[in-house]
Amino acid sequence: MPPTLSATAVRGSEFTPLLQRVRAEGLLERRTGWYARSIALNLLLTAAVWSGVVLLGGSWWVLALALPAAVLGGRTAFLGHDAGHQQIAASRRVNRVLGLVHGNLLLGMSVGWWTDKHIRHHANPNHVDKDPDVGVGAFVWTQRQAAQRAGLARWLTRHQAGLFFPMLLLEGVALKVSSLQDLRRQSGRERLVEGSLLVAHLAGYATLLLLSMDPLQALAFAALHHALFGLHLGSAFAPNHKGMEMPDPDGEDRWGHLRRQVLTSRNVRGGLLTDFFLGGLNYQIDHHLFPSMPRPNLRAAQPLIRAHCAAAGLPYTETGLIESYRQGLRHLHQVGLAASR
Numbered sequence: 050m051p052p053t054l055s056a057t058a059v060r061g062s063e064f065t066p067l068l069q070r071v072r073a074e075g076l077l078e079r080r081t082g083w084y085a086r087s088i089a090l091n092l093l094l095t096a097a098v099w100s101g102v103v104l105l106g107g108s109w110w111v112l113a114l115a116l117p118a119a120v121l122g123g124r125t126a127f128l129g130h131d132a133g134h135q136q137i138a139a140s141r142r143v144n145r146v147l148g149l150v151h152g153n154l155l156l157g158m159s160v161g162w163w164t165d166k167h168i169r170h171h172a173n174p175n176h177v178d179k180d181p182d183v184g185v186g187a188f189v190w191t192q193r194q195a196a197q198r199a200g201l202a203r204w205l206t207r208h209q210a211g212l213f214f215p216m217l218l219l220e221g222v223a224l225k226v227s228s229l230q231d232l233r234r235q236s237g238r239e240r241l242v243e244g245s246l247l248v249a250h251l252a253g254y255a256t257l258l259l260l261s262m263d264p265l266q267a268l269a270f271a272a273l274h275h276a277l278f279g280l281h282l283g284s285a286f287a288p289n290h291k292g293m294e295m296p297d298p299d300g301e302d303r304w305g306h307l308r309r310q311v312l313t314s315r316n317v318r319g320g321l322l323t324d325f326f327l328g329g330l331n332y333q334i335d336h337h338l339f340p341s342m343p344r345p346n347l348r349a350a351q352p353l354i355r356a357h358c359a360a361a362g363l364p365y366t367e368t369g370l371i372e373s374y375r376q377g378l379r380h381l382h383q384v385g386l387a388a389s390r
């Protein structure tokens with residue numbers, strides 16, 4: 050039977066029975082075989098697609114390969130994400146190497162930049178002063194942020210719900226730019242390693258395209274590839290927290306780990322296709338509660354976590370994929386109305 054909580058349970062202890070049950074079920078143990086197969090298959094398919102790019106480089110049909118290249122890039126990003134959370138190997142050094150290979154070398158995305166940003170997000174999801182994912186940027190997430198916008202930024206905020214998915218087409222390039230900019234923050238050795246791999250990625254990517262096709266085709270392929278990659282990755286992250294609870298930045302934070310992660314997160318229902326498209330991020334509540342839990346164990350942990358939330362009187366929010374987008378866009382629209390006043 051799932052663990053239950055007494056009515057007088059202290060909030061800070063609500064998570065402990067769940068942790069004990071999950072650990073006893075072996076759901077925190079590494080799945081190195083699963084990850085080894087996933088990494089090998091992803092590398093094999095990626096090599097096949099890019100070999101196809103070389104072979105079709107003289108034809109405009111090469112643009113058709115931008116889609117599978119973007120989808121496999123998403124798989125690469127999800128593996129880098131898991132390495133950053135120490136899900137793949139017991140050794141932090143091995144996870145670091147895997148993150149550098151999948152992030153910096155294969156995608157041109159700094160694992161150091163992503164890890165710093167993502168750790169702060171996991172510690173305080175949806176907190177406007179502590180979570181960089183809901184800070185002021187191209188989009189804003191609270192009416193207070195919206196009311197402070199001016200000029201072109203105010204116009205963008207008024208229309209941000211409609212612009213959300215179109216602007217994701219720029220995310221693939223934005224990730225590379227942010228990664229390069231973050232090198233200034235990094236220490237000398239870290240900057241050397243990460244910077245060298247980022248340069249190697251950019252040089253290799255440009256060389257492969259320019260040797261395979263003429264400059265105009267290369268530019269078209271790169272633009273389409275990055276647009277589709279940004280749209281895919283952004284669409285995978287979009288359902289997770291937008292439109293969910295946001296802690297009051299001016300109030301006292303009385304939420305423990307369980308409430309902080311559950312109330313701010315949303316799961317997406319679905320089967321293997323959803324798992325593939327969202328890279329396991331569809332189990333967002335479960336992932337936030339146990340960020341080091343291997344991805345293939347999240348589905349097995351879900352019933353335990355759902356039952357525990359019910360016993361604690363917490364909503365375990367699950368929707369379909371389309372509904373998750375609808376809720377997120379509704380939130381963006383409501384926030385944007387503050388810029389119309």
